[in-house]
Amino acid sequence: MIRFDGAVLRNGGFSLRADLTVLGPGICAIVGPSGAGKSTLLLALAGFASIGAGRLMIGEQDVTALPPAQRPVSVLFQDHNLFAHLDVAANVSLGLRPDLRLNAAQKSRVQQVLQHTGLQGLSARKPAMLSGGQQQRVAIARALLRDRPVLLLDEAFGALGPGLRREMLTLVRTVAVEQNLTVLMVTHEPEDARAIADHVLFVAQGQVHPPLPTAEFFAAPPRAVADYLGLD
Amino acid sequence: MKVTGWVGIAAGLLILLSCAAAISALIGASGGAISVSGADFSAIRFTLLQAALSALGSLLIAVPLARALARRRFRGRDLLVTAMGAPFLLPVLVAVLGLLAIWGRNGVLSALMESVGAERLNIYGLTGVVLAHLFFNIPLVTRLLLQGWATIPPEHLRLGQQLGFGPVERFRLIEMPMLRTVLPGAGLLVFLLCISSFAIALTLGGGPRATTLELAIYQAIRFEFDLPRAGTLAMIQTGLCLIVAAVTMLIARPGEARAGMIHPDPFSPPEGRVLDGVVIASVAMFLSGPVLAVILRGAPALLELPYGVVEAAIRSILVALSSAILTVGVGMALSIGLVRMAELRPRLARVFEAAMLLVLVISPFVLATGWFILLRGHVDPFAIALPMVVTINALMALPFALRAFVPAVAMARRTDGRLADMLGLTGYTRLRHVLLPHMRGPAAFAAGLAAALSMGDLGVIALFGSTTTATLPLVMYQLMGAYRMEAAAGAALLLLLLSFGMFAVIDRLGKSHDPV
Ligand SMILES: Nc1ncnc2c1ncn2[C@@H]1O[C@H](COP(=O)(O)OP(=O)(O)O)[C@@H](O)[C@H]1O
Numbered sequence: 202m203i204r205f206d207g208a209v210l211r212n213g214g215f216s217l218r219a220d221l222t223v224l225g226p227g228i229c230a231i232v233g234p235s236g237a238g239k240s241t242l243l244l245a246l247a248g249f250a251s252i253g254a255g256r257l258m259i260g261e262q263d264v265t266a267l268p269p270a271q272r273p274v275s276v277l278f279q280d281h282n283l284f285a286h287l288d289v290a291a292n293v294s295l296g297l298r299p300d301l302r303l304n305a306a307q308k309s310r311v312q313q314v315l316q317h318t319g320l321q322g323l324s325a326r327k328p329a330m331l332s333g334g335q336q337q338r339v340a341i342a343r344a345l346l347r348d349r350p351v352l353l354l355d356e357a358f359g360a361l362g363p364g365l366r367r368e369m370l371t372l373v374r375t376v377a378v379e380q381n382l383t384v385l386m387v388t389h390e391p392e393d394a395r396a397i398a399d400h401v402l403f404v405a406q407g408q409v410h411p412p413l414p415t416a417e418f419f420a421a422p423p424r425a426v427a428d429y430l431g432l433d
Numbered sequence: 434m435k436v437t438g439w440v441g442i443a444a445g446l447l448i449l450l451s452c453a454a455a456i457s458a459l460i461g462a463s464g465g466a467i468s469v470s471g472a473d474f475s476a477i478r479f480t481l482l483q484a485a486l487s488a489l490g491s492l493l494i495a496v497p498l499a500r501a502l503a504r505r506r507f508r509g510r511d512l513l514v515t516a517m518g519a520p521f522l523l524p525v526l527v528a529v530l531g532l533l534a535i536w537g538r539n540g541v542l543s544a545l546m547e548s549v550g551a552e553r554l555n556i557y558g559l560t561g562v563v564l565a566h567l568f569f570n571i572p573l574v575t576r577l578l579l580q581g582w583a584t585i586p587p588e589h590l591r592l593g594q595q596l597g598f599g600p601v602e603r604f605r606l607i608e609m610p611m612l613r614t615v616l617p618g619a620g621l622l623v624f625l626l627c628i629s630s631f632a633i634a635l636t637l638g639g640g641p642r643a644t645t646l647e648l649a650i651y652q653a654i655r656f657e658f659d660l661p662r663a664g665t666l667a668m669i670q671t672g673l674c675l676i677v678a679a680v681t682m683l684i685a686r687p688g689e690a691r692a693g694m695i696h697p698d699p700f701s702p703p704e705g706r707v708l709d710g711v712v713i714a715s716v717a718m719f720l721s722g723p724v725l726a727v728i729l730r731g732a733p734a735l736l737e738l739p740y741g742v743v744e745a746a747i748r749s750i751l752v753a754l755s756s757a758i759l760t761v762g763v764g765m766a767l768s769i770g771l772v773r774m775a776e777l778r779p780r781l782a783r784v785f786e787a788a789m790l791l792v793l794v795i796s797p798f799v800l801a802t803g804w805f806i807l808l809r810g811h812v813d814p815f816a817i818a819l820p821m822v823v824t825i826n827a828l829m830a831l832p833f834a835l836r837a838f839v840p841a842v843a844m845a846r847r848t849d850g851r852l853a854d855m856l857g858l859t860g861y862t863r864l865r866h867v868l869l870p871h872m873r874g875p876a877a878f879a880a881g882l883a884a885a886l887s888m889g890d891l892g893v894i895a896l897f898g899s900t901t902t903a904t905l906p907l908v909m910y911q912l913m914g915a916y917r918m919e920a921a922a923g924a925a926l927l928l929l930l931l932s933f934g935m936f937a938v939i940d941r942l943g944k945s946h947d948p949v
């Protein structure tokens with residue numbers, strides 16, 4: 202469960218009000234016009250954007266003032282999730298130890314996770330030698346290894362073609378269920394939300410609206426959402 | 434435009450030819466046979482040693498400085514970063530005088546040392562040369578590195594924080610890979626600049642143990658009239674520059690330039706804040722101290738400058754304006770020619786443009802030496818000292834002008850050019866309404882740059898100057914040589930004001946009109 206209590210999120214000169222609860226585990230899609238503050242919401246959750254007022258709870262823990270590394274959160278960005286000069290195995294290993302000194306047990310866990318995310322045989326490749334979809338798989342593998350209950354995706358598959366995107370969404374759905382994750386996923390495609398989200402929340406006009414069940418969100422959207430979706 | 438383009442190409446060819454003529458004159462003078470004496474060897478050794486130390490020192494200091502500036506926000510930070518661009522326009526001699534006022538035998542630090550019973554400092558020789566090179570190149574490298582830091586994706590910094598990177602991992606995994614791509618090029622650039630920085634070697638070096646190749650050329654011409662030796666040394670100097678420039682170009686990878694300017698790194702970890710502060714403050718003091726010293730010492734003397742200084746200043750202003758006009762005129766014609774050529778014969782145009790950039794690699798000093806040898810039999814080289822200064826400084830500013838002009842000309846042709854074709858505008862009307870509006874900004878910038886550079890130049894003029902043709906830097910150098918430090922400081926302040934003033938005024942001319 203994630204709860205914003207009368208929170209004001211700041212990103213440069215921009216501020217965003219958030220007062221809502223996202224129930225977990227499960228997948229919640231985040232939609233809204235561009236520049237509305239969707240990324241800001243995720244950055245605040247991960248500890249990269251400051252929370253000016255109110256507080257943020259994750260589970261039973263008040264994380265408002267917690268530094269990023271101590272939050273129960275992993276993030277996937279659209280781009281630059283990997284360090285170009287490290288190979289796949291090393292990029293994933295960073296999820297266990299930043300200094301990359303893994304013991305034998307940890308090394309075999311890395312191999313397991315690579316296997317699980319469909320990256321077997323690629324552990325010695327540099328990111329430049331991978332496709333866009335494979336690169337995001339590596340980032341997912343690292344998040345799995347970190348084993349944090351909340352996973353944030355900021356248009357993580359926005360640069361992939363429709364087929365590949367669908368494949369990645371399925372992977373997310375699978376690991377979310379297996380690991381009991383709470384996933385918050387920013388997307389530009391209502392399709393994505395329909396495909397895997399349990400809830401959808403809408404960000405617009407300086408405010409984060411509380412999530413609605415996916416079916417309800419699309420069947421009887423509030424006025425602003427209907428405008429955004431281009432429905433009448 | 435057609436005629437102008439041809440004139441430009443002709444001017445470009447003339448420049449290339451006269452450079453080639455200078456080089457062949459040098460080969461001729463050296464007698465073709467390279468006979469290198471012990472003194473020449475030690476000049477080569479000293480040239481390489483001081484350049485290597487200067488490059489290494491600049492990198493060693495610029496890395497922590499750029500790192501601190503990249504991750505700390507404080508009042509005056511942006512001003513500091515902007516000010517780091519200023520040494521490019523600062524006349525070398527002004528900096529030297531300022532450095533001596535701080536680090537010299539009679540400088541502030543020596544006085545401090547003496548008051549605690551220590552020896553006064555003596556920086557003449559290797560120390561002084563390297564110190565002055567650090568003064569000029571730390572800011573340059575810092576600015577290059579800041580651009581490097583700006584290419585680090587914010588996502589990486591965020592991931593680093595999320596994954597719990599400490600300072601070591603942050604450096605090893607995020608900053609080191611960027612530095613590996615930026616540092617070699619930056620170091621070689623400084624090395625190249627330090628190989629051919631005549632004025633610093635002239636004023637702070639000297640003697641058998643601290644003579645650079647260019648200083649040795651100068652001595653061979655001015656004091657020994659040993660043209661074969663000057664020719665040989667100039668060939669060695671040119672060879673060195675070409676090798677270093679070639680290596681620089683080979684390793685220079687086209688950076689994955691990200692859009693946007695130097696963005697502040699919002700993830701400044703609190704640890705190391707004190708150290709960063711110390712680094713920033715001490716380098717800021719090192720860089721601003723000499724300039725402040727020149728201002729403080731020069732201000733009282735400014736009101737009673739010797740007549741010779743005023744006369745030289747007027748001469749220098751005329752020289753600066755002439756070379757500004759020459760740079761802009763030749764630069765514009767040449768850019769038009771290059772752009773037209775690029776439309777018709779793209780490959781030829783690229784070769785031609787690269788050849789023009791090569792001019793930058795030949796040191797102005799070597800060029801002057803070559804022309805000196807060429808002209809000797811026909812005219813009195815000392816009588817044409819000023820035209821020579823104008824021409825060579827205009828030439829040195831030309832690559833910068835081309836870099837600004839060529840895109841502007843191409844842009845003008847792409848946008849308004851089509852409209853002008855349709856309306857049948859040609860000749861002068863076309864130049865005035867189609868091209869000039871696009872060129873005002875770049876032209877003013879290039880003119881300001883050329884003016885400031887030739888205002889402060891103490892290279893060619895030292896070789897050819899005499900009392901009747903002395904420019905402000907030369908007069909200032911003579912005052913320093915005569916230990917008339919008050920007057921020299923006054924001249925230095927005047928030179929400082931004129932260089933920056935001219936750049937500011939001329940550059941502003943390009944901005945006072947409505948933007949196009
Ligand atoms: N670093 C920043 N500094 C200042 N303003 C920012 C910064 N990042 C984003 N913003 C502003 O914050 C607002 C929300 O941005 P963002 O959260 O990225 O929107 P979204 O992800 O919904 O497109 C935008 O209007 C943007 O202009």
Ligand SMILES: [Mg+2]
Pocket residue numbers: 239240241355
């Ligand atoms: Mg966004």
